[in-house]
Amino acid sequence: MPPEFARAVLGLVARIPPGRVSTYGRLAELAGWPRHSRHVGHLLGHLPDGVSVPWQRVVGAGGRIARPGTPGADYQRLLLEHEGVVLSASGRVDLKRYGWPAAAEDV
DNA sequence: ATAATGACCTCCA
DNA sequence: GTGGAGGCCATTA
Incomplete structure (x- = not known):
């Protein structure tokens, strides 16, 4: 795994605007490493x-925010809500609304 | 070289 | 909504 992969991904994550989210798959694809x-x-x-990126803005496919295996599963939810992201009743993020990038908005 | 593992994904029962 | 199967790819044992 070349360092550029990490650079690209972290760079993208850092560019996700507050109140917006992206997905793992999407980021991988944008970074030039599909799948x-x-x-x-x-x-x-x-x-x-020392490296701090808004990891809370990265969710699973379909807007899932689970963080399996980790105790603070609600932490991410907290951070997102604090940014103004409204979660659906099932505790998921509406990617249609908060997904990033949203079309040709920016990248 | 094979097997297991991981902040995953998609499809289907 | 939930859960399992199969697929994915790099890393590690």
Whole structure:
């Protein structure tokens, strides 16, 4: 896994506007590495200290925010709501509304 | 070289 | 809505 992959992904994540979200698959694709969604997740889960990116704006396909295996599953939800993201009744993010990038808006 | 694992994804019962 | 199967790809044992 070339360093540029991490750079590209982290760069993209950093550019997600507050109150918007993107998905693992989407980011991997934008970074130029399609089908590498899992590695995006791995990256965000193993960020070196000092590096801070808005990881809370990265959700699973369909707007899922689960963070399996981790205790603070509600933490991400908290952060997002704090940014103005309204979760659906099922506790998911409406990608139609908050998804980024949304069309040719920006990238 | 094979097997297991992971902040995942999609499809289908 | 939930849960399982199969697929995905790099890393590690």
